[in-house]
Amino acid sequence: MASAMIALATISYAQAPHTIQVHVDGLSKDTVYLAHYYGNKLYYADTTVTDAEGHLTFPGRPYAECGKHAIVIPGPKYFEFMAVTEDIVIETKASDPSKFVNVIESEENKVFYEFLGFIGERRAIASPYEQTLDDSTATETQIQEARQVLTDLGEEVGAEQKRILSVHGDKLFAKYLNMVLEPTIPEVPQNIANxxxxxxxxxxxxxxxxxxxxxxxxxxxxxxxxxxxxxxxxxxxxxxxxxxxxxxxxxxxxxxxxxxxxxxxxxxxxxxxxxxxxxxxxxxxxxxxxxxxxxxxxxxxxxxxxxxxxxxxxxxDSQCGSIIPNIILPGLDQETWMSLYDVDAKYIAVLIWESTCGHCKKELPKYKELYKKWQPKGLEIFAIGNDFDPEPWQEFVEEQEYTDWINVSDNPLINAQDSASALIYSGVTTLKSLNFRTTFDVFATPKVLLLDKNKKIIGKQIGAEQLGDILGRLEKM
Incomplete structure (x- = not known):
């Protein structure tokens, strides 16, 4: 479990004048790691080997790199401590390093471990009462007693946290503790409506x-x-x-x-x-x-x-809030070039799909029903075939009768280098049109982009049902 928490990373740090000295009873000439937290993950920062009696020393941490650290011993097992700009002397046992920590020198870590001991004692007291609340056979009296005890324990913990912040506010541990305490929201007068x-x-x-x-x-x-x-x-x-x-x-x-x-x-x-x-x-x-x-x-x-x-x-080019690039591709006959910017509609759904895509085959009938409902209200569908070979795409569209909306696709001929260059330079189409898969970051189909009347992207990666919900909300605005 400990090994899963520790990311293998090697980071070099500047030396500091103070030291971290640890004695681990039960180790002898063993490799030990110093690890530091970065957010909620542990990373290896340094390594050393204990002497025959289990003593080891690491250089102290520079101020900016101080924080919660861990000594990791074979097992792997580890215990945490606060690395700050002071000499730190700690002893423990290899059998259970986190249980047997004794802070010999370091005011910061004495405060840290005193609080951990306090919390450990309260958890031991709370455990049987928490079990009572999970016990379906517990009486109402037992449940009420358990709730009261747990409430009292919670208040004790809160009081101890406030004491630490008051007495040891200069300690790094106090700053960590303060971060997990939720702000107390003031009461609002009863006559306030919102x-x-x-x-x-x-x-x-x-x-x-x-x-x-x-x-x-x-x-x-x-x-x-x-x-x-x-x-x-x-x-x-x-x-x-x-x-x-x-x-x-x-x-x-x-x-x-x-x-x-x-x-x-x-x-x-x-x-x-x-x-x-x-x-x-x-x-x-x-x-x-x-x-x-x-x-x-x-x-x-x-x-x-x-x-x-x-x-x-x-x-x-496909991020929400941006104006979509114009897409100009041949229609179903593969001869008539059709431009997205020529589509005049209140809403446009750019639907990228392919005839061999199983999920597309399940979704397209839903889009067909959606189109029947919303086309009179201003929806147009600009469907782009993602098949590299147009024949299967053409056959599927015609057989399944997806011909009411606008259908376009590319083909190998227009994508050939000489043809593509000629079409682009003559103004027939654009590079982003021929490269629509890259333009719209198409790695899976179907992919849908919802546009407003100004061709601004207002939704994406949405299924037919979600698209219908969005259109309904837009119409109510």
């Missing part, structure tokens, strides 16, 4: 008050990742424009703190690229253009940066 909305706005405005944006060490603990992930995926509405504006505001808070800027920018960029939420690619392209292409992603080498920027370029 009380929940006001409380939500207050919560948003004060969500990041618990974070010291000047401290680079805060990213070296899972608590920072926890509140960032919660903010991005649960607190904020999953609306791309709202998320995009919130991303810029959050990153602005971290400017000047390279470690935090890197963590937030990286998280938002790659979360938006992999998100299943419609139109999140808009955020990915914005992040790359604003923070990567501008030279601010100093942690990436040239090859990595090029890969990210190339990916943004691949998504650029």
């Amino acid at each position: 009380a929940q909305e006001l409380q939500y706005r207050w919560y948003l405005d004060h969500y990041w008050d618990r974070v010291d944006f000047d401290d680079p060490r805060l990213v070296h603990d899972g608590s920072f990742h926890q509140i960032l992930d919660s903010y991005w995926t649960r607190v904020l509405p999953q609306v791309p424009d709202t998320l995009l504006n919130s991303a810029d505001r959050l990153i602005a808070k971290a400017l000047g703190n390279d470690e935090m800027f890197k963590y937030i920018a990286h998280y938002i960029t790659f979360n938006s690229e992999s998100s299943k939420v419609m139109c999140m690619d808009k955020i990915f392209v914005h992040m790359v253009d604003t923070y990567y292409a501008s030279g601010q992603a100093t942690w990436m080498n040239e090859e990595q940066l090029k890969k990210v920027m190339d990916r943004a370029d691949e998504l650029r």
Whole structure:
């Protein structure tokens, strides 16, 4: 389990005058690793070998790289500690290193382990009462008693957390602890009609008050990742424009703190690229253009940066909010060239599909029914055949009677280099039209882009049923 948590990474760090000295009873000339947290993941940072009695020493961490760390011994087993700019002396046992930690020197880690001991004691007390709540045979009296005990324990933990913040507010552990404490939302007067909305706005405005944006060490603990992930995926509405504006505001808070800027920018960029939420690619392209292409992603080498920027370029023409490039391709007869920009409709669904695609064959009848319902209300479908050979596409369209909407496709002849060049230079078509698979990042079909009357992309990657729902909502606006 421990090995799954630890990413194999080698990172070199500058030396510091203080040291991390550990004695692990039960080790003898064994290899031991120093690992550090980056967000919620552990990465190897240094390695050494114990002496015959299990003693080892690591150089202390530079300030910007301080944070929650771990000593990883064979097994693998590990225990965590707070690496800060002070000498640290800890002893433990190889049989269970996290259980037998004894902090000999380090005020930071004494506070850290005192709190862990406090929490461990409360968990032991809580365990039988939690079992009572899960016991279907428990009496109402037992349930009420269990709830009261657990409530009291929760209040004790809260009081201890507040004590640590008050007495040890200068400690790094106190900053980590503060990050996981939710802001206390003030009560709203009873005569206020939109009380929940006001409380939500207050919560948003004060969500990041618990974070010291000047401290680079805060990213070296899972608590920072926890509140960032919660903010991005649960607190904020999953609306791309709202998320995009919130991303810029959050990153602005971290400017000047390279470690935090890197963590937030990286998280938002790659979360938006992999998100299943419609139109999140808009955020990915914005992040790359604003923070990567501008030279601010100093942690990436040239090859990595090029890969990210190339990916943004691949998504650029199909991102929500942009005007779709004109697509000019031959129609069903493969002789009449048809232009997307010539389509005059309130809504246009660009439907990219192929006749050999099983999923397409299941979806197309749904789009056919949708077209019958919505064509009188202003919907047009511009269907692009993704078959490289036009004959199967033509036969399928005609046999299944998908001839009511606009059908276009390419073919090997027009894609031949000489033909393509001649067609482009003569103005018959465009490079983006002939390369529509690249233009629209087509890796799977069917792929649908919903356009408004101005040819702006307002939806993508949507099935027929979802498309119908979106059109219904648009008509009510």
